[in-house]
Amino acid sequence: MSFRNRIRKLLPPYRKTGIRVMISISFTAVTVIGMFLLCGMLILRFSNATRILQQDTSQRMIEQINQQMDSYLRNIMQLSDTIYYRVLKDSDFSESAPVDALELLYEENRGNLVSISVFEENGSLAAAAPVYSLKDGVSPKQQQWFIQAMDQIENHHFSTPYVQNLFDYGKEHPWVISLSRYVELNYDGETRRGVLLIDMSFSELGQICRNADLPGGGYFYITDREGEIIYHPDQQLIYAGISQNNLVEDIPETDGIHQVQVDGVPYQAVVKTVGYTGWKLISLIPLKNLANDVDQYRWFGITLLLFIVFLLAFVNMHLSEYISGPLSRLNQAVNELGAGKEDVKFREEGCIEVRQLTHSIEAMVSTLRHLMDDIIQQEQNKRRLEMEVLQSQINPHFLYNTLDSVIWLTEIERYQDATRMVSALGKLFRISLSRGKIIIPLKDELEHARHYSTIQTIRYKERFETRISAEPDTENLYTLKLIIQPILENAIYHGMAVMDEDGLITVHAWRDENNLYIDVEDNGAGMPKETLDQLLDESKPFRKSKGSGIGVRNIHQRIQLAFGPEYGLEFFSEPDEGTLVRIHLPILDEQAAARYEKEGGQP
Amino acid sequence: MKRKLGNFMQLGILTALGLSVLLSIFIQEISWPSTSWERLEISIIFREWNTSAWGELRFGMEKAASDYGAELRFLTPQESNSAAEQQKLVEQEVNNGADGLVIIPASGDVQQQITENKLTIPYVIMESDGDEKTSGFTPDSETIGQLLAQAATEDFPNGATALLINPLPENTGIQKRLDSVQKYLSENGFSILTADTDNWARLLLDADFVILPETTSAIQMMAFLEEQQLDIPLYAVGYSQETVNGLEDGTIRAAVVWNGYGEGYLAIQQIASRLLKTTPPESEPAVILVRKEDMYEPESQKILFPIGN
Numbered sequence: 001m002s003f004r005n006r007i008r009k010l011l012p013p014y015r016k017t018g019i020r021v022m023i024s025i026s027f028t029a030v031t032v033i034g035m036f037l038l039c040g041m042l043i044l045r046f047s048n049a050t051r052i053l054q055q056d057t058s059q060r061m062i063e064q065i066n067q068q069m070d071s072y073l074r075n076i077m078q079l080s081d082t083i084y085y086r087v088l089k090d091s092d093f094s095e096s097a098p099v100d101a102l103e104l105l106y107e108e109n110r111g112n113l114v115s116i117s118v119f120e121e122n123g124s125l126a127a128a129a130p131v132y133s134l135k136d137g138v139s140p141k142q143q144q145w146f147i148q149a150m151d152q153i154e155n156h157h158f159s160t161p162y163v164q165n166l167f168d169y170g171k172e173h174p175w176v177i178s179l180s181r182y183v184e185l186n187y188d189g190e191t192r193r194g195v196l197l198i199d200m201s202f203s204e205l206g207q208i209c210r211n212a213d214l215p216g217g218g219y220f221y222i223t224d225r226e227g228e229i230i231y232h233p234d235q236q237l238i239y240a241g242i243s244q245n246n247l248v249e250d251i252p253e254t255d256g257i258h259q260v261q262v263d264g265v266p267y268q269a270v271v272k273t274v275g276y277t278g279w280k281l282i283s284l285i286p287l288k289n290l291a292n293d294v295d296q297y298r299w300f301g302i303t304l305l306l307f308i309v310f311l312l313a314f315v316n317m318h319l320s321e322y323i324s325g326p327l328s329r330l331n332q333a334v335n336e337l338g339a340g341k342e343d344v345k346f347r348e349e350g351c352i353e354v355r356q357l358t359h360s361i362e363a364m365v366s367t368l369r370h371l372m373d374d375i376i377q378q379e380q381n382k383r384r385l386e387m388e389v390l391q392s393q394i395n396p397h398f399l400y401n402t403l404d405s406v407i408w409l410t411e412i413e414r415y416q417d418a419t420r421m422v423s424a425l426g427k428l429f430r431i432s433l434s435r436g437k438i439i440i441p442l443k444d445e446l447e448h449a450r451h452y453s454t455i456q457t458i459r460y461k462e463r464f465e466t467r468i469s470a471e472p473d474t475e476n477l478y479t480l481k482l483i484i485q486p487i488l489e490n491a492i493y494h495g496m497a498v499m500d501e502d503g504l505i506t507v508h509a510w511r512d513e514n515n516l517y518i519d520v521e522d523n524g525a526g527m528p529k530e531t532l533d534q535l536l537d538e539s540k541p542f543r544k545s546k547g548s549g550i551g552v553r554n555i556h557q558r559i560q561l562a563f564g565p566e567y568g569l570e571f572f573s574e575p576d577e578g579t580l581v582r583i584h585l586p587i588l589d590e591q592a593a594a595r596y597e598k599e600g601g602q603p
Numbered sequence: 604m605k606r607k608l609g610n611f612m613q614l615g616i617l618t619a620l621g622l623s624v625l626l627s628i629f630i631q632e633i634s635w636p637s638t639s640w641e642r643l644e645i646s647i648i649f650r651e652w653n654t655s656a657w658g659e660l661r662f663g664m665e666k667a668a669s670d671y672g673a674e675l676r677f678l679t680p681q682e683s684n685s686a687a688e689q690q691k692l693v694e695q696e697v698n699n700g701a702d703g704l705v706i707i708p709a710s711g712d713v714q715q716q717i718t719e720n721k722l723t724i725p726y727v728i729m730e731s732d733g734d735e736k737t738s739g740f741t742p743d744s745e746t747i748g749q750l751l752a753q754a755a756t757e758d759f760p761n762g763a764t765a766l767l768i769n770p771l772p773e774n775t776g777i778q779k780r781l782d783s784v785q786k787y788l789s790e791n792g793f794s795i796l797t798a799d800t801d802n803w804a805r806l807l808l809d810a811d812f813v814i815l816p817e818t819t820s821a822i823q824m825m826a827f828l829e830e831q832q833l834d835i836p837l838y839a840v841g842y843s844q845e846t847v848n849g850l851e852d853g854t855i856r857a858a859v860v861w862n863g864y865g866e867g868y869l870a871i872q873q874i875a876s877r878l879l880k881t882t883p884p885e886s887e888p889a890v891i892l893v894r895k896e897d898m899y900e901p902e903s904q905k906i907l908f909p910i911g912n
Contacts, residue, residue, distance in 0.1 A: 021609060163908045165899045171844060173908045202910065237666070239905035240865025241888035263884075296635055303627040310620035317613050 020324035027316040035308050043301035047294040054290050055257055057215050062272045062283050068208045070275045076179050077156055080198055084183050094188035097127035106130055114174045114199040121193040131167035138166050145180035149195040153182035158277045160228045161202045175202035218285030225278040326350030330358050405459040417458045424451040439593040442477045442509055449484040449507055456492050464496040464503025471510045478593035479585055480562055483555050487520045487581045495524020516585040523578040532571050643673040643878050646696040650709035651683035656818040656843045659909050663867025671875035686710040703874035710773030725877040727870045730776040742890040744776050747859050748783025750892045751814055751838045754857035756791050764794040766810030768803045770820040780816040812836040818843050825849050850895050861890040862906045
């Protein structure tokens with residue numbers, strides 16, 4: 001199976017799919033895929049950008065603190081240089097200690113400093129500001145800063161924070177960070193070894209650090225080379241034995257961004273070494289919090305994506321409905337029209353193209369209807385003409401025979417009968433004409449039959465009698481014109497012709513609910529069943545018979561043409577017993593008759 | 604029919620998409636609440652106020668409040684160590700809808716009132732030996748007493764007369780400290796004098812040293828001794844600036860100290876953790892016996908002198 005075929009198999013059977021679903025699915029699918037790609041890319045870019053931004057912020061913050069710290073410490077180192085090279089080197093301690101100069105420098109840096117002091121090699125105080133004497137019992141020589149300064153004479157040494165207890169500060173016990181350095185003191189030309197001690201205020205250093213605000217709930221702290229805390233935001237708690245776990249166990253030696261574990265929790269650590277001191281600035285941001293920001297972007301992206309998809313789906317569905325709805329309704333209307341429904345309405349709606357299509361179809365249907373009406377009208381006219389032709393067939397045959405009889409009666413001087421015949425013939429034609437109407441009152445039709453019967457009775461020398469009657473409830477009813485006379489004609493020619501003088505034909509009109517029945521019965525020869533069956537069978541050839549030439553089949557067709565297939569003739573006959581022809585008609589009152597005449601169709 | 608089914612399907616898809624939008628917003632709202640949580644309201648009822656004695660405790664509490672998003676109300680009876688007033692304050696704070704309560708009881712009655720009333724809000728009773736949930740971090744009274752007595756025994760190896768002053772006889776925690784001191788010293792052959800706030804001055808001159816089981820009384824005693832220019836060794840409990848000065852000038856021979864900042868922090872942490880249903884990190888703050896000679900040792904400095912950040 002080729003790739004294309006496989007794809008086709010996977011796709012929905014689009015040929016069976018409606019335009020609305022097609023538009024909805026395809027538009028939504030395209031937009032969703034597009035949005036997924038777009039949002040995915042945006043989320044990735046934002047996530048990376050956020051991560052980089054957080055790292056940058058963290059690094060920049062550390063850089064900033066580092067610069068401030070470096071600047072602060074360099075100031076102190078410069079101060080120590082100033083003290084050493086400008087004050088101590090120029091002073092002769094055998095004469096007087098340079099206390100004034102130290103006090104001046106102290107005052108200039110009062111905010112940063114707690115004290116400046118100079119010690120001789122044996123630990124005795126050579127000069128100090130703003131303090132002047134050591135506390136009883138203290139031994140500077142044994143202190144770490146002193147030992148380091150004497151051991152490494154070329155370096156500046158920075159201590160970790162501690163409470164300075166060399167001097168009496170009254171009720172205060174200041175936390176300091178000390179800078180100590182080896183110095184040479186001049187005693188009347190003799191150079192003696194000593195130590196310069198500058199106590200920096202810890203709170204000033206802390207102030208620099210407290211200003212830092214790291215993102216993502218991060219914090220930073222400072223340690224010395226050995227990992228001893230110089231500054232920590234929770235320093236007091238750590239000193240109290242609480243929050244010991246806020247420290248990195250193994251501080252990475254190299255500067256940069258690292259991932260570390262603090263109390264089993266992964267953190268992003270940015271490590272930066274403070275220039276000269278070897279102190280390490282360590283910023284810590286929980287990776288969870290960093291991921292939080294990324295997750296927030298991701299979720300925001302997902303929400304945005306879902307909302308856009310929702311919006312697009314909503315718009316697509318409405319758009320597809322707007323496009324396909326009118327088409328679908330138009331299709332439905334056309335189908336209904338095809339099924340024969342007449343009052344189908346076309347709604348012009350939707351896009352202009354669909355409106356135009358609807359308009360065109362509606363115009364086409366209207367034209368079609370007019371054409372159909374024309375055809376129907378033509379058909380009705382044609383039928384009327386046919387009927388009129390059928391009716392007109394009576395005239396020549398019957399007129400010839402009747403006139404022949406009148407001539408014969410005159411010749412034999414039976415003038416009275418000739419007069420009766422001519423009179424009956426006149427009335428017969430008058431009713432036949434009936435002002436061109438197709439539907440005439442039943443009484444006229446019966447009268448017509450009576451006149452016809454009179455003519456034929458004279459012609460057949462009174463060999464049969466005709467009795468014509470009607471039930472009272474049929475008085476005002478109407479019937480198709482000239483339907484009894486041909487049946488009477490048949491009864492006379494086929495039934496009475498063989499009779500001597502006891503022939504009887506009865507015509508009786510009666511009503512049963514909505515049906516009008518006219519029975520024409522004779523006591524003539526009757527007919528076998530085979531003949532009876534063939535009478536109305538259109539598949540059998542038309543048998544030309546003696547008489548007016550209008551067969552009973554014509555009557556039957558006329559009735560059915562006029563009123564429908566449930567009406568027509570019925571035959572009941574037994575050989576030698578006679579024949580009953582029952583004409584079945586609908587009840588037509590005057591209004592129905594008039595409507596029929598007007599419409600030329602079924603009442 | 605087919606069209607109706609299609610409409611239902613579309614409606615279903617739209618509803619599902621709409622719900623998924625709402626769900627994603629809901630998840631974000633849960634994971635990263637846009638509004639800050641309601642701040643916890645915790646009331647702290649002191650038995651008295653002395654900045655020097657309770658200042659660090661308060662700083663520690665404020666630090667914890669900042670860490671846990673709590674708002675603190677500090678209350679003190681108008682009359683120092685008034686149990687009746689404290690009881691009223693407890694009722695008042697509970698009725699005012701405090702989420703938690705820290706109390707430093709003036710007497711056992713207050714403690715009894717709290718425990719018997721079975722407060723529905725979390726509470727911590729300091730300077731007491733209650734159960735772990737309610738005692739906060741105050742070192743065990745017996746341990747404190749024992750450390751004090753050991754220090755005195757070291758300074759007076761041949762025995763001496765000790766004056767044990769109880770400024771709050773109704774405070775069970777403080778009484779326990781003294782009981783422990785008394786027991787230890789008695790076992791080591793010391794003569795014991797006991798006094799309260801009314802009669803200690805009368806017995807003072809008969810004593811070789813004085814045991815003071817809480818901070819405020821130590822401050823008052825130092826002031827008295829300085830005023831009277833008396834030199835009687837003191838053995839005190841708790842951190843204060845005066846205690847440090849007393850240690851430095853030798854008025855106080857030894858003090859049992861712990862970090863007030865940490866104590867305050869832990870008290871609030873304990874309540875906040877219970878309110879927020881979290882488990883606080885395990886902490887074992889140090890309790891040390893400090894003498895003048897070792898008060899500037901690095902570990903002593905860390906406890907004795909607040910670094911102030």
